Amino acid sequence: MFPYKDENPTFLTPVVTLVIIGINVMVWLLVQGAGTAPALPRSVCELGLIPGELLGLVPPGHTIPVGRGVACVLTDQPSYVTPLTSMFLHGGWFHLIGNLWFLWVFGNNIEDAMGHGRFVAFYLLCGLVAAAAQVAGEPASAVPMVGASGAISGVMGAYLVLYPRVRVHTIVFLGFFLFRWTLPAYVMLLYWMLIQVVGSLPSLAGGQAGGGVAFLAHIGGFVAGVALIKLFAKPEFVARHRRPVIVPE
Numbered sequence: 001m002f003p004y005k006d007e008n009p010t011f012l013t014p015v016v017t018l019v020i021i022g023i024n025v026m027v028w029l030l031v032q033g034a035g036t037a038p039a040l041p042r043s044v045c046e047l048g049l050i051p052g053e054l055l056g057l058v059p060p061g062h063t064i065p066v067g068r069g070v071a072c073v074l075t076d077q078p079s080y081v082t083p084l085t086s087m088f089l090h091g092g093w094f095h096l097i098g099n100l101w102f103l104w105v106f107g108n109n110i111e112d113a114m115g116h117g118r119f120v121a122f123y124l125l126c127g128l129v130a131a132a133a134q135v136a137g138e139p140a141s142a143v144p145m146v147g148a149s150g151a152i153s154g155v156m157g158a159y160l161v162l163y164p165r166v167r168v169h170t171i172v173f174l175g176f177f178l179f180r181w182t183l184p185a186y187v188m189l190l191y192w193m194l195i196q197v198v199g200s201l202p203s204l205a206g207g208q209a210g211g212g213v214a215f216l217a218h219i220g221g222f223v224a225g226v227a228l229i230k231l232f233a234k235p236e237f238v239a240r241h242r243r244p245v246i247v248p249e
Contacts, residue, residue, distance in 0.1 A: 001181075003105050003188060007167040011240055014108035015147040016119045021100050024148055027088045028096050035092055045072035046079075049138040050143030053078045058142045072144065081132040084124070086189040089146035091212075099148045103166075106159045107152070113162055113233045113241075122232045126154020128223045133220020137203050145214050153196075157225025160189045162238055193222055 031047075044066050052058030055076045064072040079085075090096040111119040130150025135206025164186035172179045209222035 127151030130221030153221030154225030
């Protein structure tokens with residue numbers, strides 16, 4: 001189920017959402033070499049979040065192969081900025097495009113509900129909580145974590161609270177067939193959250209989540225968005241979405 005638009009108008013130009021999208025794209029092109037070696041694996045090693053390194057639970061000198069002939073060698077001086085820098089890195093084109101598409105569909109309305117400055121703080125805070133959730137769930141992991149999805153999960157959690165009944169247009173993949181389906185936001189978002197919970201079960205059981213997906217980060221970001229949105233949203237901004245929109249003839 002892939003959302004491609006909603007029926008929720010905006011009143012502010014989503015400047016911050018566009019800037020965040022632009023920063024992610026520029027980092028992908030200039031820092032990560034658009035997915036080419038050695039820039040991509042090196043960026044993951046140096047700027048990605050490695051829980052075991054951050055907490056000192058993986059010994060210095062430990063080598064982590066990250067593909068394309070490059071390996072991360074852990075040091076005894078971990079970088080404590082990686083929970084932030086990892087939020088602007090991605091592992092591939094589909095990873096980048098998928099994350100930024102979700103951010104555009106849901107982020108413009110959340111920025112519209114709180115204003116530009118508050119949205120910056122909200123987005124970064126949700127991303128940091130997401131990183132903390134992943135570290136807490138897999139503290140000894142030596143696998144680098146990258147991606148904006150933790151912060152974007154916070155945006156989606158906020159959307160669930162503010163606009164649960166807004167209609168969201170989605171594409172549903174059933175084998176070789178594609179279907180368009182319009183449904184309330186709460187159905188799509190809760191279904192997405194259910195997938196994250198199921199995917200996190202191996203990690204919660206003491207193993208490691210399959211497919212290299214940071215499910216715990218997604219859950220942590222989503223919960224942070226649900227918990228924090230009322231502190232950041234401006235009631236007068238949210239109220240505008242509950243008034244009838246008059247379209248001139």
